[in-house]
Amino acid sequence: MGTDIYGFVEVRHPFADEDWYEWEPWVCLMPISPLYLNDDDDAFACLFGVRNWLRWEPVAAERGLPADVSSAVRGSHEKDGRLDSAVHGASWVSWAELRDLDMSVVPLARGLLRVEDPPLLRRFRVDDEWPGAFVEKYGVPPVGASPVEASPGRWDAGGVTVEYGPVTTRHDVLGPGTGWEHVFAVMRALGQRFGDDGVRLVVWFD
Structure with missing residues (x-):
């Protein structure tokens, strides 16, 4: 089964530090759906450490909900938790952190084996030895x-197509065409009004 993400963009009210301001400092502005409609485990691992089989160094893993999260987002998280016991991985990340990401970063895996057996696509993480489960089957x-000495390549193995190549970069899993560019564009625009530290993404998964 795939992993689903639930995410909301929050902004910090410009008057939150004023003595007369008596409301919540953070305001839930919008869900990330329908800006982001995918369920890419590589992106979830890269950003939040969820299903991190490629061993990314996550940007913001296991932070939990912010202590000052808006009541709207907290209520949505609690409701989802009551409906589905599989809800997990709550975390958050500011636009200031996302803005400065090095998009050339790769996970710690040495490479990837991709087995194309339509309609299935299986992937094996490669470290310093070929995965035993792959060698046994193919x-x-x-x-x-x-x-350590292998070069990228593509070949046939018992009627299926196998490809070995390098791991993906942050740009591959978060860049144009992934859907995250739309989320980042909205957060970037909001940063012009609320400040880059005044815009954050709060998420959880099931």
């Missing part, structure tokens, strides 16, 4: 006896 890849 044999040692012809691109090298060890991943």
Whole structure:
């Protein structure tokens, strides 16, 4: 089963620090759906450490809900938790953090094996040895006896197509065409009004 994300953009009210201001400092502005409609585990792992099988260094993992989260977002999280016991991974990240991401960063895995067996696509993380489960089923890849010396390649293995190549970058999982560019564009625009530290994304998963 795939992993679903629930996310909301919050902004800090410009008058939150004024003595006369008596309301919540953070305001729930909008859900990220329909800006973002995908369920890409690589992106979730890259940003929040969820289903992190490629061993990304997450940007904002396991922070929980912000202590001053808006009542609207807290209420939505509590409601989702009552409806689905699988809800987990609550965290948050500011636009200031997302704005400055190095998009060339890659996870700690050495590479990826992709097995195309339509309609299925299986992926195996590769470290310093070929994955045992892959070798048992498809044999040692012809691109090298060890991943340390292997080159990228594509071949047929028992009627399925296998490809070995480098791991993806942050740009690959968060850049144009992923859907995250729309979320980031909205947060960037809001930062011009509320300040980059005054805009944040609050999320959880099931």
